[in-house]
Amino acid sequence: MSEIHPAPMEQKPQNSQAVVIFDTTLRDGEQSPGASMTFEEKLQVADLLDQMGVDIIEAGFPVTSEGDFEAVSAIAKRLKRASVAGLARAAAKDIDRCAEAVRPALRPRIHLFISTSPLHMKYKLQKEPDQVLEMITASVSRARNLVSDIEWSAEDGTRSEIDFLCRCVEAAIKAGATTINIPDTVGYAVPHEYRALFETVRQRVPDSDKAVFSVHCHNDLGLAVANTLAGIEGGARQVECTINGMGERAGNAAMEEVVMALQVRRDTMPYHTSIDATMLTRASKLVSAVSSFPVQYNKAIVGRNAFAHESGIHQDGMLKNAGTYEIMTPESVGVSKTSLVMGKHSGRHAFKEKLKELGYELGENALEDAFARFKDLADRKKIVYDEDLAALVDDEIANAYDRIKLVALTVIAGTKGPQSAALTLDIDGKQITHQATGNGPVDAIFNAIVALVPHKAVLELYQVHAVTQGTDAQAEVSVRLAEDGKSVTAKGADPDTLVASARAYIASLNKLMVKRGRTRPEVLTG
Known part of the structure; x- marks a missing residue:
């Protein structure tokens, strides 16, 4: 077996080709249940993505809500480098609203999509194939008259009939689409199939060279990154991905994994991206914090254990030469040795x-x-x-933008109940105190919060784990609240588990109020 050595990070082979990075953390990533972000958090993530070299940032789905429209519009106005895309269905209302949101961007893009698989057309769209073709031509033409950069996506493309898919791609290019995305919407494809799909479509469709082909892979079978790389090998030159692989169901292709696979294995994949890889860990931490989605310890590239070695054999090898067990340096992704x-x-x-x-x-x-x-x-x-x-x-x-903040907490607990909690909250600058009892100290704390900020949300999850080892370990508590079909998750950390519990509940409540559109929390009066 031949030895594998990491390629020099600063060198690019002469036959390298650029791969455009299209990040959809703020759109597809935010569609993960419980992962919604506030307006300020979206701006914070967008700024970092722009700084790290993302080529296109899909900022949201403008027609779905006023909040999404405002976030896309604000991001379009503030970014210094990246193109800003908004998602739209093949409908006039969607297209017009999307164009209005992205128009202030340095390079605005409308991302249109419509289903092309027999299953989706029959049960989701309830349209015949000829009707879908007409909708593609009409929608792309309308969008092209509003914005010059149009991306068209064949939803459920990997389960579409190849002849019909080629007709759809041809119609989209003819109507003015400049990027063609063939997504593996439900994570059904395997790498050799996905590569062949791009090769076939690019070969059969007239004027296919006038458009950039794009991959968008979901991770239902754990193949999102493998399929993404196969799509590049098949001729795609745009990758749609998310930080930490966030996304619906099992998530999307993780940007950090795609970027580092291309960087480390340039010997077999002569492609490069514009991403500053040293910012990957920072981006991972930010997205995890604002979404309250933890990164698994053994996650590739950005996981806590990605550059950790516990085995004695591994440690011995690392002390002699780091290359024995590391194919990339920690510094190359923003982690210090x-x-x-x-x-x-x-x-x-x-x-x-x-x-x-x-x-x-x-x-x-x-x-x-x-x-x-x-x-x-x-x-x-x-x-x-x-x-x-x-x-x-x-x-x-x-919690930087929270309207409700924890000021003080005193808890009385023991073998004799009921337990009690005296809680002081800062609500929009006003401090209010309340004492409540409960069946245990955590129940008492949560009862005090409900008394100060009345609501009908249901506690779906209360989870505690220690951040590090030892009896003095800092506790990290996760709380999920649900109300009227809306679900949010937030975390709180503190060496005192009860304080961490209060922080987590308050953080989740803050997120829930933003999600349901309240401008200020209801407070206990009198």
Whole structure:
């Protein structure tokens, strides 16, 4: 078996070809149940995607809600480099609303889609194939008269009949589509099929060279990244992906995995992207924080254990030569090899530098708040691990724009009930206190919150885990609330599990109020 060595990161082969990165974290990624982001969080993610070199950012689905329209429009106005795309169905209302939202962008794009598989056409659209063809021509033509950059997608493309799919692609290109996306909408394809699909369509469709072909793969069978790379081999030059592989059901192709596969294996895939790979870990942490979707420890590229070695054999090999067990360097994706040990004697400068090493850059106010919480944490823990800092800062980022904030909490618990909790909240700058009892300390805390901020949301999930090892480990609590079919999940972190529980419930409640459109929380009066 031949040895595999990582290709030099700074070199590009002479026959390399550019692959355009189309990020849909803010659209397809946000459609993950419970992963909705606030307006401010969307702007924060969009700014980072723009900075790291994403070519096209799909900012949302403007016709679905006023909030989505406003977010797409705001992102279109503020980005300095990337194209901004909005999604639209093959309907005049969708197209016009999308055009209005993306028009302020430096390079606006309308992303049209319509189903082309027999299953979708019959049961979803209830249209005949000829009607679908007419809708493609009409919708692309309408969009092309409003915006010059049009992408057309064949929803459920991998389960479409090849002859009809080719006719649809031909119609879209003829009407003015500049990008053709053939998505594996339900994650059904396998790599050799997906590559052959692109080769066949590009060969059979007249004027196919006038459009850029795109891949969009879902991960239902765990093949999203493999299919994405196969599609590139088949001639696609745009990749639709998300940070951390977020997306509906099992998610989408993960941007960090696609980018690093192309970077590390240039010997077999002579392609390159515009992504600054050293920002991948930072992007992963941000998206995880604002969406409250944790990254699995063994996740490729950005997982906590991606560059961790516990086996004695592995450690011995790493000490002699890092290449024995690492095919890429931690630094190449924004992870530092060295660990700066943090404790109660650490100063503000060391804390700030450590956060930079972990991929965080906070404003002065946010930094002061995070530093105060760090000092409190360091006083209660013997060792502050990187994971402790990440959990602490993620908590600060996720709650930066909250209208409801925890000020103080005192809990009385023991063998004799009922347990009680005295809680003080800051609601829009006004501090209010209430004491409640419950069947256990957590129940008492949640009852106090409900009394101060009345609501009918149902607690669907309450989950606690330790961020690090030891009896003084910081607790990370996840809370999911559901109301009228809407579901949100949020996290809270603190060495005191009860405080972490209160933080998580309040964070989830803040998200729920944003999602249901309330401008201010209802509060206890009198």
